Amino acid sequence: MARVNDASVRVLLVDDDPLVRSGLRLILDGADDVRVVGEAADGDEVPDAVAASQPHVVLMDLRMPRVDGLAATERVRGRTGAPEVLVLTTFDADEHVLRALEGGASGFLLKDTPPEAIVDAIRTVAAGEAALSPSVARRLIAHVADDESAECRNDATARLARLTDREHEVALAVGQGSSNAEIADDLAMSVATVKANITRILAKLGVDNRVQVALLVHEARGR
Known part of the structure; x- marks a missing residue:
């Protein structure tokens, strides 16, 4: 769901621990531009909660009893x-990180992340960018470096070949973790043009978000 520029970021909290949800609500209520619009105590409640509250961002725990x-x-x-x-969780096993990001998550934070960093990450993903804890980013890069599958690299390279030269430059910058503003500055284009390029890149690559673009870039490089 696209966020209206002058509106608060609407957040749905998903965690089976009511104390965690209460703590997160207290943190987010302290931000003028973030508003908690709903809660869910298990994964099976999320679709209905999303439909009812229309959030821009779902703050998602991983381990819950039913789904x-x-x-x-x-x-x-x-x-x-x-x-x-x-995703905001205590579990950072490689398989959890990869499946969450491949499943469409735009960010992955650990629960020891400072409160202000959680709020910043919510703003970041609401703006269509990626948010990863440093340790998670290191694990992700290490996983790609360890993946010696030529088929995986060839597939990523073939998909990136669908892009124009300019789109390829933007994709490489996304793979380096650059923000829209940084890409605009480095490539001498407006932020609006960067966003338009990223929209086309997502469509051509058949992915949901810039984290998945970054995964493809690293897979194509084999590191």
Whole structure:
């Protein structure tokens, strides 16, 4: 779901622990431009909660008793007009990180992330950019470096070949973790033009967000 520029970021909290949800609500209520619009205590409640509250961002836990956050992320992101998903969890195993990002999550944070960084990450993913804890980013890069599959690299290279030269430059910058403003400055274009390029890149590559673009870029490089 696209965020209106002058509106607060609408957030849905998903965690099976009511104390965690209360703590997150207190943190987010302290930000003038972020508003909690709903809560869910399990992954199976998320689709209805999204429909009822119309959030821009779902702040998603992973481990829940009935439907985990990984499955819930895939269900939510598979819908038209889906909100962004930001995973906030104590579990950072490689398979959790990869499945969440491949399932469409725009960010992955650990629960020891400082409160102000959580708020900043919500703003970041609401703006269509990626938010990863430093340790998660290192794990992601290490995983790609360890993947020696020529088929994987060839597939990523072939998909990136669909892009124009300019789109390819933007995709490489996304792979380096650059923000829209940084890409605009480096490539001498407006932020609006960067966003337009990224929209075309997502469509041509058949991916949901810039995290998945970055994965493809790193896979094509084999590192």
